[in-house]
Amino acid sequence: MHISFLDKEFFAGIRGFIFDCDGVLVDSMAANMAYYNIFREHFGLPPMSREEELYVHSASNQESLDRILPAEFRAEAEEFRMTLDYRMVLPWLQLETGLTELLTWLRGKGFYMGVNTNRTNTMDMLLEHFGLSGIFDPVIQASCVSRPKPSPEGVHVILNGWRMLPEEAVFIGDSHVDEQTARAAGVRFWAYRNERLSAELHLSAYAELSACLKQVDAGCRPCMP
Structure with a gap:
């Protein structure tokens, strides 16, 4: 369904x-490529393939390193990871257009807002940067749960904290991992800039969503482009 046909119901x-974070809050493709190619270069490997680039964009840090590095390098890779400062790739990140306006409106209307991401420990730095x-409260990273997405554990933690039923929440994501997570958790799924997903x-x-929400809030229906 597309937004021009929506109404208050x-x-x-x-x-x-x-x-989600990557591809939803921020355009991080270039940053992820730069970050993980540092590992490839460190171990004398060529840059990631396109398939690997797409994989690390939605996978957890551990899953990504498992995918792009031979098993014999993984122990050393963990030590190397601890020496890296993620701030070096922050200049490659871009906030998604229209996001700030949407978040401001949602916050003003009293909606709960949280994050469920497969990032491991960089969210505080990223959010502060922007x-x-x-x-967002809470912000669930892969390090906060026993199983990262597509496990529904992170969504369940958020809903329990909000004391909210699954049908009262929407998950906004851009990958099949997000789609699977939302389905497993029983929440509504809205796909951001990915027509290939079932949503x-x-x-x-985001400007379209903001405009539609404001029209609905004002009693205008349906939303029109």
Whole structure:
């Protein structure tokens, strides 16, 4: 479904929004490529293949390193990882267009907002870099749960903290991992800039969602482009 056909009933009952990070909050493809290619270069390997680039974009850090490095390098890779400062790739990150305006509106209307990401320990740094500290609560990283996405564990932690039913929350993601996570958790799934996913709603831009929510809030229906 696309946003131009929505009305007030579609949004009824939604109380919380759960966001993925990479590809949803930030355009991080270039940053991820730079980060993981540092490992490849360190071990004398060529840059990642396109398939590997796409994989690390949605996988956890441990899963990504397992995929792009031979097994004999993994122990040393963990030691090398501890020496890296993620701030060196922050200049490659870009906040998704229209996101700040959407978050400001949602916060003003009292919606709950959280993050469920397969990043391991860089979210505080990333959110601070973009002036988003304190916007999301909770922020669930792979290191916060026993099983990262596509396990629904992170979503369950968020819903339990919010004291919210699955049908009252929306997961906004951009990958098959996010789609599987939302389905396993029983929450509504909205796909961001990925028409290949099976989703209740496909979003091409946050400005469209902001405009639609404001129209619905003002009693105008349906939303029109």
